[in-house]
Amino acid sequence: MQYPIWELTTLGGGFFIALIAVFHVFVAHFAVGGGFFLPVFESMAYKRESPALLDYVKKHTKFFLLVTMVFGGMTGVGIWFTISVLAPAATSTLIHTFVFGWAAEWVCFLAEIVALLLYHYRFDKMRRRDHLVVGWLYCVFAWLSLLLINGIIGFMLTPGGWLEGGGFWAGFFNPSFWPSLFFRTSMAAMIAGLFGFITAHRIPDAEAREAVYRACVRWTVIPVLLAVGFGWWYTAALPPEALERLAVKAARITRFYRLAPVFAAATFVAGAVLLVRLPRGARVALSAVLLVFGFCFLGSFEFLREAARKPYLIHGFMYSTQVRTADVARFAETGVLPTARWVRHHEITDANRVEAGRELFQMQCSPCHSVGGPMNDILPLTEKYPVIGMDAKLSGMGKLQSMMPPFAGNLAERLALATYIVDGLHGGKPGNIPFAGRNLPVDIPSFDREKAEYVLLAWNNLGMHCISDAYAEWVLLPPANDLFAQLVRRGDKPAVVTSGVRITYFVEPGFENPSKVCDFWTHAKSLFGAQPPDNVGLAGNGLKGEMKYHEDHKWFEAALIPVKPYPETGGFNPYPLFTVQARDEKTGELLAETRTAAPTSTEMGCKNCHGGPWKVDNLAGISARTGRDVLMSHDRLSNTELAAAAQGGAPRLCQSCHPDPVLGAEGQPGLLNLPAAIHGFHANFLSGRGSEACAYCHPNRPDGPTRCLRGVHAQADIGCVRCHGYLEDHALSLLKHEDEAGKAGARRLMANLSPRLGESKEAINPRLPWMQEPDCATCHVAYGVKPDRKTSVAFNAWTRGGPGLYRFTGDKLGALACIACHNSPHANYPTVNKYGRNRDNIGPMQYQGNPRTIGADGNCGVCHLKEVTANAHHTGR
Amino acid sequence: MNPGALIPTPDAIPVGWVWFEGLNILTFALHILMVNVLVGGAAAALYLRWRRDPAAAAFSGRLPTVFALTVNFGVAPLLFLQVIYGNLFYTSSILSAGWWLAVVGLLICGYYLLYIHQHAARRGGGGGSLLLGLGLILCIALVMTSVVSLMIRPTAWSVGIGGSAGAFLNVSDPTFAPRSLHFLFASLAVGGLALALYARCSGGGANVEAGMKAFFVFTLVQMATGLWWLMALGRPVLLAFLGDSPLATATLLAAVACSVGALAAGAARKPVPAAAWTVLTVLAMAGVRALARSATLAPWFSPASLKVTGEFSPLVFFLGTLAVGLAVVAYMLRLAFGGKEG
Incomplete structure (x- = not known):
């Protein structure tokens, strides 16, 4: 933020650093290894009294000088130049912290240059002993220069005590200093051996040539073994989170992590093969291949070191953004x-x-x-x-x-x-198109208040059943709507009818054949291990059928009806209507009839982050592209192979791994339950937002084609967060439950989440999804007492379990379900529906001519034929 | 735009800024002497080759060694400069980033060209590689001049606001031309001196005369360009050297006095005294340059304002390393040239 920025586009992203560094590092290690190599081979030549060998050393010295001093030296300056224009703030930190380290290294360079020039230009012109002394002095200063730069490079990855104000020495002798120094020394020796092979084939004397080959094999294979050992030590010195990044987190880096030992082994084997007296051409070719192996071995190590440091330039102090x-x-x-x-x-x-x-x-x-x-x-x-x-x-x-x-x-x-x-x-991406609404006709059944004997109440239990319909990729919510009904016999003392009647249902025309508009049944076997007939749901119910009586709740229900929001005529309609009829079991006489919407939406906003288009009419549905990207993200972050499975025709149910109470799925018990995993993961990306964050995924965009939250709370401008909390709160409540259950993944997802409706994470109450939900009584403390519509918050007080859920509770008389009169959560009467104002208000409109709760405004006469003086449903008798 | 608002916040330094300024002046003087020898030596080698002088190959064969030492002696002043003026230097190098990174390629090519020339010159060839090498080295010099002069010219930095193309060259700076010419003519003068010294060590001959003549003439010309440079400095800076600042004025006078000594030795065709006076002149001029930089930056930045952490032990470590390093270098030179041949 302090420095101007060199605007690079195509050649940005550290291109210049990579270009220069990759070659410099290799040659720089050669410069150090050669420091050992040259005097050792010169001594060998003297010992053997071999002019041919001495001549080799002399020629190799020239090659060495031209490679290391010109290319190595200049690219070293180049790295300095490059980092100073691409990362000036970090360069400044390195310079100011280690200026005298750099200065000492400059002294070593000076001594190196003088020594090498003398060694080269005064070859055969000095006493042997003196010449060797100069060679060894080159070696010493070259190695000292490695020692110095090693301390500074190591500092960037493991600054150690410098972060606590330890200064120059704490930063220099950092935790990775010694293992790195020994590793690099081994690598330097190995590279000297590799370059020895390159020049050895030009030795005309066969005996000298073989001697050099044998020696170079030793120079190659022994340092490789040492490097592997020191590399192991080095990894042990890395910060645990850095090691985790290398080993687990990123597939591309992990590949390199695995490649480093492969290249080491290849170098070892190919080096050993050069012991064999192969034809000269073969040896030359193998020497070149060996050099490439060595280059890749060192290169993969350097890549890993750089990767381990990410996202920092100086670990724990400065990010790669120089912040x-x-x-x-x-x-x-x-x-x-x-x-x-x-x-x-x-x-x-x-x-x-x-x-x-x-x-x-x-x-x-x-x-x-x-x-x-x-x-x-x-x-x-x-x-x-x-x-x-x-x-x-x-x-x-x-x-x-x-x-x-x-x-x-x-x-x-x-x-x-x-x-x-x-x-x-990218030139822009089309956003979600605003959906103004459609005024679909709603045929409200008639009700003769004077003569009717029965009142039939019908509802859906969730207010919205969401469907993930990229079935060829994965599924978390199948098409599975639940319908419920209670039949009330009107009278002075109305009664809920529980026997002698048949309650049937059928969907409105156009929605009878969902198998024609989706491929759920194609993949059901893979997803659920079951293969229901087309248009029949996972509980055996179709788009028409008979409801079953449920004694505990005194209601009739039809579970998991596979209704889809796609009419056969095309388009998207998340509120298909079902007609529910009650008939005398014996005579078949129609006793009562009503209708209710079965809210079911595929407006799941995965595409907002995972890309791809909407599946249907640019309005809703998870396209295959979106679905595949979800799997690829999961694979990348959790080391799964779900995309390959889907590609192979075996898509998975998310709950096959992640437990989920809504399906009764046990999954793999050690994993986070699905709501905790999904909300916990995505909350890390959607922190700091309001109810709009919920609508990025759930079908509740104000301008969207569903608008799930459409009941009385929506009319009072009470959004998602007033009951469920902000996304961070919501996620933390779910994750805390899993954390308390000892699931390891919870803490990782919780680490970067801060509660917004609680003062601390400790203040957030854990909850089991679907079984523990916001409790109506948190705000609605007593009948007749109105909560403050602007300030009331229901978050953090959960129902005790399944029986306490709003959708399962009944009135004080044990007769009617709360939901029968008040309608589903998110759609409590009166509702405003985007597909016709009263599409969700059919019951109250039918029985009392207004959209309010059944019986509200003194409409007790819907069921009671005699004047009512007390509110027994809410207060009891 | 307030140029001062663009100057990045500097980092703290371990010891007082004077240490770094002193080390910078000392090592820069050595570096620029090497540069002068390299550029002037290459030019002199071309001259010898043009005259088909038999000494050409041997003389130019020393150039790769000079190149290596020139680069090495360039590292130290650049390092010490970055410690006290890093926030300014990084800024100017980013504004000229394309040119700045091109220096790396130019260095590699220039160095290899000198080796190619060294190899070819033994067979009487290599003139083209020497000429091209010299051309590349001059390009490096121009970029260096641009970056270090832009560093002290924040008024020209606005070109980098909103993103730098990295293509800026500070040629519009009134000091750019005299700076460059001053350097060029100094190099030609030192090149002549180097030739004279080489000829003297090789047994004398016409090249001593030719070299010293060139030294004298180009020293005169570069004194003129030096005066031009002085006049091109901003008025407060100029006045600092004309009496406002006793230190600046005294340093300039000392430098001029030394250069007069060098000129006199040149006129007398005495290479060794000329070399001694030249070293003193360059050392004093490096001081003048540092004072001019400080005075130019005075409205915006002073290294005296840098926070000092007071960490002295690394300085001691460096000084110890330097002492050992120089001793070892001397020892090696003695072994190489003072001992018995093998």
Whole structure:
């Protein structure tokens, strides 16, 4: 934030550093290894009195000088130049902390250069002993230069006591100093051996050539073994979270992690093979291959070291964005642009949002990402996101994705960056189209208040049944709506009819054949291990049928009806109507009839972050592309192979692994239950938001095609968070339950979540999803006492278990279910439905001509034929 | 725009800034002497080759060694500069990032070209590689001049607001031309001196005369460009050297006095005294340069304002390493040139 930014697009993302460093590091190790190699081989030549061998050493010295002093030396300067323009703040820290370390290294370089030049130019012109002394002095100073740079490079990954103010020495002799030094020394010797092979084949004398080959084999295979051992020691010195990043977290890096020993083994084997007297051409070819193996061995180690350090430049002190860890919280409050020195836009407006986002991109993304270039190209990584998803992605950085630093800035800046990436780099993504609503006709059955003998009440128990319909990929919620009904015989003392009647149901025309509009039945066997006939649900109920009596609740029910929100005529309608009829069991006489909506929506907003289009009419449904991306994300983050399984025709039910009370699924007991896992994971990306965060996934966008929350609470402007809490609160309540159950995954998801309706995590009450929900009585403390509609909060007081849930509770008389008169949660009477105002109000409209709760406003006459003087349903007798 | 608002906040330094300024002046003087020898030596080698002088190959064969030492002696002043002026230096190098990174490629190519020339010169060839090598080295010098002059010119930094193309060259700076020419003519003068010294060590001859003549002429010319540079400095800076600052004025006078001594030795065709006066002149001029930089930056930044952490033990470690390193270098040189040949 302090320095100007070199605007690189294609060649951004550390391209120049990688380009120079990859070669420099290899040659620099050669420069050190050669320091041992040259005097050792010179001594060998003297000992054997071999002019041919001495001639080899002389020629190898020239080769060594041209490679190490010119290319190695200049690329070393190049790395310094490069980091100073690409990461000036970090370079400044390294320079200021270790200036005298660098200066001492300069002295070593000076001595090295003088020694090597003398060794080369005075070969055969000095006494043998003196020449050897110069060679060994080169060796000493070359190794000391390795020791010095090793301390500084190691500091970047393991700063150790420097972070606590330990100064130069604490940073220099950091935790990885010694293992790294021994590892690099071994690598240096190995590379000297590898280069020895390269020049050995030009020795004309066969005996000398074989002697050099044999020696170079020793120089190769022994250091490889030592390097593997020291490498093991080195990994033990890494911070645990860094090691975890290498070993588990990121598939691409993990590949390298596994490749390093493979290249070591290949170097060892190929090096040993060179002992065999192969034809000269074969040896030359194998020497070249061996050099490549060695290059890859060292390269994979360096890549891993760099990767282990992510997301830091200096571990625990400065992120790869050059933002100090200590400054992130401040920037989240004040924003980063107001104090950034080199930006044009210090404040974000509607007019400059994209341009300000571009500047934020340069500051915080371009250090690691190119735009259309070879290094970490940002384009394919962000291609799928609309602005909402991109913003969420940025919001989650540095939390579960430990390779990424947190975004440094406030909410407006984060949105500006997301907007730039989506609109500026990708040319924009169509957002969700606003859905104004459709006024579908609702045929409300007649009711003769004077003559009717029965009142039939019907409802759905959840207010909305969500469906995930990328069945070929995965499923978490199948098409499975539950309908319920109670029949009341009117009279002076009305009674709930529990026998002698048949209650049947059938769906409105156009919704009878869901198998024609979805492929649920194609994949049901793989998903659920069962294969119901087409248009029949998992409990055996179809789109028409008979309800079964449930004695505990005195109601009739039909479970898991596979109704879909897609009419055969096309389009999307999440409120298909069911007609429910009560007939005399013996005579078949129609006693009563009513209708109710079976709310069922596929407007699940996975696409907002996982990309892809809506499946149907650009309104709803999880497309295959979206579904596949969900699996790929899961695979990447949890090391699963779900995408491959789906690709192979075996999609999975999420609850086959994750337990879930709603399906009674046990899953794998050690895993988080599904609601805890999903909400806990996504809360890390959607923190700091209000009810809109709920609607990113659930079908409740104000301008969306479902608008699930449509009952009396919605009319009172009481949104999701007043009952369920903010997403962080909601997730924490679920995760705490799992944490208390000893499930290891909970703490990782909880680590970066802060409660918003509770003072601390300790203050959040754990709950089991579906079985413990917000309790109506938290706000509605007594009949006739109205809660404060502006301040009442139901969050954090949960029902005790299944029987306490609103949808299972009954009145004080033990006769009627609360839900029979008040309707489903999220749709308590009176409702306003986007598909016709009274589509959810059929019951009260039918029986009392208004949309209010059954019996409200003194409408006791719906059931009671005699004047009622007390409210026994609510207060008891 | 307030240029001062663009200056990044500097980091703390371990010991007082004077240490770093002193080390910077000392090592920069050595570096620029090496640069002068390299550039001037390459030019002199071209001259010898043009005259088909038999000494050409042997003389130019030393250039790769000079190149290696030049780069090495460039590291130290750049390091010490970054300690006290890093916040300014990084900024200017980012504004010229493309050119700055090109220096790396130029260094590699220039160095290899000198080796190619060394190899080819033994067979009488390599003139093209030497010429090209010299050209690349001059390009490096121009970029260096641009970056270090831009560093002390925050008024030109606005080009980097909102993102830098990394393509800025500070040629619009009034001091750029005299700085560059001053360096170029100094190099030609030192190149002549190097040729004279080499010829003297090789048994004398016409090249001593030719070299010293070149030294004298180019020293005169570079004194003129030095005056131009002085006049191109901002008025407060100029006045500092004209009496406002006793230290600056005294240093400039000392430098001028030394250069007059060098000029006199050149006129007398005495290479060794000329070399001694030249070293003193460069050392004093490095001090003048540091004082000019400090005076130019005075409105915005002073290294005296840097926070000092007071961590002295690494300084002791460095000084010890330097003493041992120099002793070992001397020992090796004695072994190589003072002992019996094998």
